Amino acid sequence: MNLIDTLAVESDRRILLVVLDGLGGIPRDKKTELEAAWVPNLNRLAAKSSLGCLVPIDVGVTPGSGPAHLALFGYDPVEYRVGRGVLEALGIGLDIGPDDLCARANFAILDSEGNVKDRRAGRIPTESCAELCERLQKDISRIEDAEVMIRPGKEHRFVVVFRDEGLGDGLTDSDPLHNGRAPLGIEPLRPEAGKSARVANRFIERSAAILAGEKRANYVLLRGLAKKPVIPTLQERFKLKPACVAAYPMYRGLAKLVGMDVLETENTWDSEVAAVRKHFEDYDFFHLHFKETDMAGEDGDFDAKVELIEKFDEEVVPQLTDMGFDVLCITSDHSTPAVLEGHSWHSVPVLVYSRYVRPQARVEEFGERTCARGDLGCLRAQQLMGLLLAHALRLKKFGA
């Protein structure tokens, strides 16, 4: 058991963890997105906060969203792995239980010799995907005693969940990953996955039979078959009553994995903030997630990311500082520099405000480089939760 877990006590002090997804950047014309943004409210807050930087996973490691968030929630992201199938299922909003084996699936096209001609079935439109999923679901609701759920994603992508308590994970993929090769049989990597392999292979056979003669796609490929990891909850570990406010399904799903209640919200920042305000009394830990900064970074749109940060500063920050949290933390899960058009390994700035901080003497700016010189130094993201609990006076003394 981690040290922090052994020290956590109950309390009515409240923590707000705000995650601006992909906030960290690298410079274009000498300034990062955050440094280029006009953020008077954040700067004012920074002047009375502890500042530092967080390394999401480890030095040099570019994280996916799953491990990056688990680290922020205080979990070792290398120990607790969330499989691709589970992330996909969470991403389309499925509730995943302990008996669910989840798979990423593609509609694909096989040639007459049984080799994969197109792994993505020409990226069929999302509507076709929904239609084909419905056809499969109509005919396949159960294989052996496993319930089968088939849900469309975008274009050729969909998700299959096999639900049965006899299904272990630890399976190979059927997707050969390159066109021109034959699809692979799904093999169990350990005895507990024997039934799972049988069920998954049978699903592929039956799907192929149903799709025979279908022009758009005549085959399905499965990969990333996984069950959700067994993770001790935030309640168990830190004696928190935690809630998540996030507009995007995957983040809502990740939050559920660690025991958070997921609050109702529409997909606007105002609605998200209102959800926190509405439930302020009901929880003592809130994870408030804003996705758009990451999307602007992924698009390589530096200016759009700057504008989003400015919007956050103007419209959101004053509301957050007003709500009366004992601890307010503003940070990110990882960097998504517009220059790189994707996630990166760079550290992210972190700001922790409470009555018990040592504010910076001369820093009056919230940015990657001011934070790197902050009083917190450079921490692993996984260490953040301990710090937030401490500032909420929710950790007892270690030793006498």
Added chain:
Amino acid sequence: MNLIDTLAVESDRRILLVVLDGLGGIPRDKKTELEAAWVPNLNRLAAKSSLGCLVPIDVGVTPGSGPAHLALFGYDPVEYRVGRGVLEALGIGLDIGPDDLCARANFAILDSEGNVKDRRAGRIPTESCAELCERLQKDISRIEDAEVMIRPGKEHRFVVVFRDEGLGDGLTDSDPLHNGRAPLGIEPLRPEAGKSARVANRFIERSAAILAGEKRANYVLLRGLAKKPVIPTLQERFKLKPACVAAYPMYRGLAKLVGMDVLETENTWDSEVAAVRKHFEDYDFFHLHFKETDMAGEDGDFDAKVELIEKFDEEVVPQLTDMGFDVLCITSDHSTPAVLEGHSWHSVPVLVYSRYVRPQARVEEFGERTCARGDLGCLRAQQLMGLLLAHALRLKKFGA
């Protein structure tokens, strides 16, 4: 397996790791050697680089050259130990194979009662050492079925290599470490070392017989008997094609241990840089080592060290920045402060230049204390390789 190893991918992006041996210092008149040096080129490069400091092994630990370099190459220096015998053998330029058991040896003088009168045989001249080694080698070419190689070092020091596939390591020393004591029998610490102990003890007996009556030295002492550790190579771990340019044999030997090709060079800095330039297209990772800064530190010659750093800045840096590496890192294996006349535990400054850094806004100096406030924070030397690989875009994303 380390996380970084699982993420490494092949690429044609190139990394240059420059090691100024013993660069780190402590102040004389308020400035370290590096801070006292006039280094306009390094300062200009620092202004557009990521800066930080590296702790070679662990806080407070003064490293030898072996572990310090292994850490820079991404290896846990506490896990991978290179025995003294192996380092000595590498230091005199021997190629060490997997069947080689290497020992540091001293010529010594025993008194009439068989106690060690002088462990160093009065520090006999290097020429005498060579002469005595030749006498031993002439008579002793084989013991049991082990081939025996005897090579002179400086003064009373020499190296013995026993070559045979049956020789395990894990042995005690024969050197009692104090004059006036009897030499010790070499004992195996594990069953696999039984033959090794027999062969080594027999070597000592036969040497004593050959040296009987010799005034300069009548005995040999062995210690640090070791085989080279089994280390996964940089190719295997990081998918690199690595080369080393170093003028001193030990560094060339260390580089071979981790799978680097060792390039031809003369013992001048110009020749070393020319070797990198010549082979630029042939490798994607270069370790470029300059020894002299460490020697000046060991000599306690502050001014000489300053001059060497200035020479590096003036003659070498412009050539390095010109070559077109995707990632350029300038750092050191450990500190060798002139004030201490030896290696020390202090952290070393590190500079990483690539297109993807967050340069310091206001730092325009490459020095221990500016680097300690750098955006990278303080890293373990072992973490550096992950960062260099990341900046070369040679690591895939962790998780989804």
